[in-house]
Amino acid sequence: MDEEAAKKLIVETLQKKKGKSKFYLKDFYKMLPDEKPRTVKNLVNKMVGEETLEYWSSGSTTLIGLKGVGKQAGAEDEED
Amino acid sequence: MVEFRHKTPLIDQLETGPWTSFVSDIKREHESRMENPKGIDFQFNQDCCDDLLGVLELSYEHGRTHWKHGGIVGVFGYGGGVIGRYCDQPEMFPGVAHFHTMRVNQPMGHFYSTKYLEQIMDLWERRGSGLTNMHGATGDIIFLGTSTPQLEEVFYELTHNIKQDLGGSGSNLRTPSDCMGQSMCEFACYDTQEICYQLTMEYQDELHRPAFPYKFKFKFDGCPNCCVASIARSDISFIGTWRDDIRIDQEAVKAYVGGELKPNAGAHAGRDWGPFDIQKEVIGLCPTQCMSWDGSKLEINTPECTRCMHCINVMPRALRIGLDTGCSLLLGAKSPILDGAQMATLVVPFIKVEPPYDEIKETVIEPIWDWWMEEGKNRERLGELIKRQGMQKVLEVTGFKAIPQMIQEPRSNPYVFWKEDEVPGGFKRDINEFRKYHQR
Numbered sequence: 017m018d019e020e021a022a023k024k025l026i027v028e029t030l031q032k033k034k035g036k037s038k039f040y041l042k043d044f045y046k047m048l049p050d051e052k053p054r055t056v057k058n059l060v061n062k063m064v065g066e067e068t069l070e071y072w073s074s075g076s077t078t079l080i081g082l083k084g085v086g087k088q089a090g091a092e093d094e095e096d
Numbered sequence: 097m098v099e100f101r102h103k104t105p106l107i108d109q110l111e112t113g114p115w116t117s118f119v120s121d122i123k124r125e126h127e128s129r130m131e132n133p134k135g136i137d138f139q140f141n142q143d144c145c146d147d148l149l150g151v152l153e154l155s156y157e158h159g160r161t162h163w164k165h166g167g168i169v170g171v172f173g174y175g176g177g178v179i180g181r182y183c184d185q186p187e188m189f190p191g192v193a194h195f196h197t198m199r200v201n202q203p204m205g206h207f208y209s210t211k212y213l214e215q216i217m218d219l220w221e222r223r224g225s226g227l228t229n230m231h232g233a234t235g236d237i238i239f240l241g242t243s244t245p246q247l248e249e250v251f252y253e254l255t256h257n258i259k260q261d262l263g264g265s266g267s268n269l270r271t272p273s274d275c276m277g278q279s280m281c282e283f284a285c286y287d288t289q290e291i292c293y294q295l296t297m298e299y300q301d302e303l304h305r306p307a308f309p310y311k312f313k314f315k316f317d318g319c320p321n322c323c324v325a326s327i328a329r330s331d332i333s334f335i336g337t338w339r340d341d342i343r344i345d346q347e348a349v350k351a352y353v354g355g356e357l358k359p360n361a362g363a364h365a366g367r368d369w370g371p372f373d374i375q376k377e378v379i380g381l382c383p384t385q386c387m388s389w390d391g392s393k394l395e396i397n398t399p400e401c402t403r404c405m406h407c408i409n410v411m412p413r414a415l416r417i418g419l420d421t422g423c424s425l426l427l428g429a430k431s432p433i434l435d436g437a438q439m440a441t442l443v444v445p446f447i448k449v450e451p452p453y454d455e456i457k458e459t460v461i462e463p464i465w466d467w468w469m470e471e472g473k474n475r476e477r478l479g480e481l482i483k484r485q486g487m488q489k490v491l492e493v494t495g496f497k498a499i500p501q502m503i504q505e506p507r508s509n510p511y512v513f514w515k516e517d518e519v520p521g522g523f524k525r526d527i528n529e530f531r532k533y534h535q536r
Contacts, residue, residue, distance in 0.1 A: 040474045041267060041306055053469040054307075061305040065173055071266070071306065074166035075179035075197070076433075077475055078266030078306035 022048055022059055027068060030082045037086030038072045038079035098127040101143070102150030106157065122149055125226050139223045139249070140242050147191030148225070148241070151183055162189075169196055169244050171251040175305040177262030178247055194244060195225070199263035200237040200254065201296070204289040205276040215258050223250045234313065235273030235324070236263035267310055269302035274316035275323040283408065284318030285336030285421035286449035292316050294453060295461075308465070309472035319417065320405045326429075326440070331478040332461065333426040333440045334449070338418030341398045342407070348414035349374075349394045359410050378407050422448045425460055427490065428479030435480050442501045443490060460494060467493040488513060 017025070029047050030039070044060050045053050060080060063069040070083040100123070111117040126145035129138070141147070151162050167180015179197040186193035200216070216237065220226055225241035232238040242250065254260050263271035272295055275281070277288030295314060296303065302312075315326030319336040326333035351357040352372055358365065359372045374394075379387045386400035387407060394414075396407075408415045425447060426440030447456060464478065467489070472481050482490055487502055500506075516522045 040309070042309060042472075042474055054466070057305075057307050057469070061175065061301075061307075064175065064305075070168055071170060071175045072166060072168045073170070073176070073179055073266040075265055076311060078175055078268070080306070 017048065017050065019059065022051070023063060023068070026060070026063065027082065030085075038081040040077075040079060044080070098130045100126065100149070101146050102153060104149050104153040107149065107153050119149065122227065129221075129226060136222050138221075139246055140225060141191040144191040144195070144225045144241060145227065147183075147189035148195070148227070151185065151189045151192055154185065154188070163195075167196070169247060171247055171262070173304070174251075174262060176265040176268040176303065179265055181241070192241065195241040196244065196247065198224075198239040198242065198247070198250060199232065199234075199265050199271065200239060201261045201263040201271050202231055202235050202237050202273070204274055204292045205279060206231070206235075207276070207279070212258070216254075216260070219250065219253050219258065223253070233329075234263070234270045235315075236271045262304070264303045264311075267306040267308050268304065268312070269299050269307070270311055270313045271303070272296050272314040272316070273324055275318050277316070277318040281318060282412070283321060283336075283405070283417055285338055285417055286318065286334075286423055288316040288318045288334075288336070290451065291334070291449055291453055291456075294451065295457075298457070302465075308469060310475045310477055312465075312468075312478065320403050321409065327426055328429050328437075328439055329431070330429055330440070331427065332464070333429060334423045335426065336421065336449075337403050337424050337446060338421045339446055340418035340420040342396050342401065342418060343416040344394055344396065345414050345416075346393060349389075349411065350392070352411050352414055357411075357413050361412055378410050381406055422446050425456075427464070428477070428482045430477040430479045434475055434477070435483070438479050438483075440479070441482065441487065442499075443494065443496055445499060445501065459496075463493045463495075464490075 026044065026047055033039075041057060041060065045051075045056050048056050048059075051059075060069060064071060064080070067083055069080050072079045072081065072086075104119075107119050110119045122145050126143070126149070129136075129142050129145060132138075132142075155162050162184050164182040164184055167182065169180040170176075170178045177199050179199075181195045181197055183189050183192050183195060203212075217226070217228075220228060220239050223242060223246045224239050227240040229238035229240060239250070251262065254262070272292045274288040274292035275284070277284040277286070279289060292314075301307070313330040314332050314334065315324050315330035316334045317324055317326045317336060322335060326335060348357065352359060353374050355371060359377065374389055379389050383404050383406075384400045384402050386397040388395045408417065423446075424442060425444035426442050429438060429440035431437050444460060447460075449456070468478050468481055471485065472478070476484075488498075490496075491498055
């Protein structure tokens with residue numbers, strides 16, 4: 017799959033998700049089952065650099081979601 | 097006299113023990129920030145330390161934390177090094193409502209100049225809380241507490257003025273850590289600082305952007321004394337070792353026996369332990385009983401030696417590491433999160449440690465990563481994957497041969513099995529031929 021198509025697929029898949037807004041890196045592997053994990057990792061990190069996606073980190077684990085979806089930095093100190 | 101807004105009777109008790117207290121440290125920093133003798137132009141809340149003590153006191157009262165867990169904050173292009181921290185009582189403690197942690201990649205071997213320490217503290221007092229953790233469990237310098245707008249500012253000054261990078265956090269390669277190695281220690285079997293630096297530079301992408309199912313740690317110990325405890329704390333543990341004989345200076349051995357040289361280089365000298373007894377303190381404590389002393393000559397049976405370092409530590413002037421040095425690689429240590437704590441397992445008994453370290457990278461690190469990225473579950477450390485899929489799988493992905501040291505004890509946990517293509521004739525047999533010799 018070419019890179020643009022893969023990016024589009026990732027965004028569309030994330031937009032369809034209900035409830036959760038942040039995902040493990042392995043969840044992205046499942047979206048592109050024919051690609052190697054390292055390729056998907058590089059693509060996801062590139063999409064973060066392009067500000068399509070964003071990281072969330074607990075300190076020990078990193079999750080990734082669509083930028084702007086879910087709780088944002090300015091509101092992370094607020095209650096749900 | 098600087099005033100404290102919050103009364104803290106519970107945590108004040110922590111100052112009454114025999115040890116230095118972090119409560120006293122935080123109080124001192126609060127006093128320093130409020131008096132501000134250096135005229136610092138504070139970019140983060142000047143009274144944050146007071147509120148930090150207040151929120152800790154409240155946690156002691158309630159028996160629960162008042163910190164939220166994690167966040168999306170970071171610096172542009174990096175997926176690690178910053179951990180969002182927020183207080184869940186921001187009205188009571190506005191000074192620590194946002195109190196993010198930053199991890200800074202420590203210099204190899206923790207070597208600092210006074211100038212460097214002054215630079216990082218000047219930066220952190222101005223743009224953060226002034227509180228640090230030197231060092232975090234992984235080894236980084238931890239900056240405790242700043243606000244979101246200060247993150248990029250700290251990062252810019254850190255990288256441009258102090259030439260220092262952020263460390264790893266989250267599902268990244270964590271900041272590699274090492275002992276002081278050959279810079280100061282005669283026991284070091286390889287240049288720990290060089291390989292630590294080179295692998296840090298080689299794997300920048302893995303260090304700064306999440307690549308894995310969970311955290312991954314390298315630690316480099318120059319010898320089996322394991323000063324950075326790599327065997328207990330890292331997914332790939334590099335422990336210096338040697339293949340040839342321990343070098344023995346028989347005259348120096350006699351000097352230890354005769355009392356002219358102090359054992360353990362004079363350590364444990366605060367009490368009179370009596371005269372040095374080589375039989376009791378060295379020969380008798382050798383775990384593999386590979387040493388002998390006949391009153392005039394010390395002998396070591398090298399094939400039986402496990403490089404435990406005890407004899408060398410006791411008589412460093414008489415015994416020295418061999419000359420054919422390298423390291424052993426062990427995999428899978430971790431502390432308890434998903435599964436119990438476990439120590440690393442020896443996989444590579446000996447490998448030379450020579451720049452540019454291609455053999456280590458290509459035959460160990462990268463095949464292991466590929467396997468773990470493919471097969472590891474979310475939040476599963478390498479050691480847990482090894483337990484789940486077996487040591488045999490590790491040997492398959494790395495191509496190393498099974499060795500007796502991989503099993504805990506003979507014939508009780510034989511987890512390396514033959515495969516059909518490894519056995520002459522395979523597993524199929526002629527049942528009629530078999531029945532000629534064996535009854536049903």
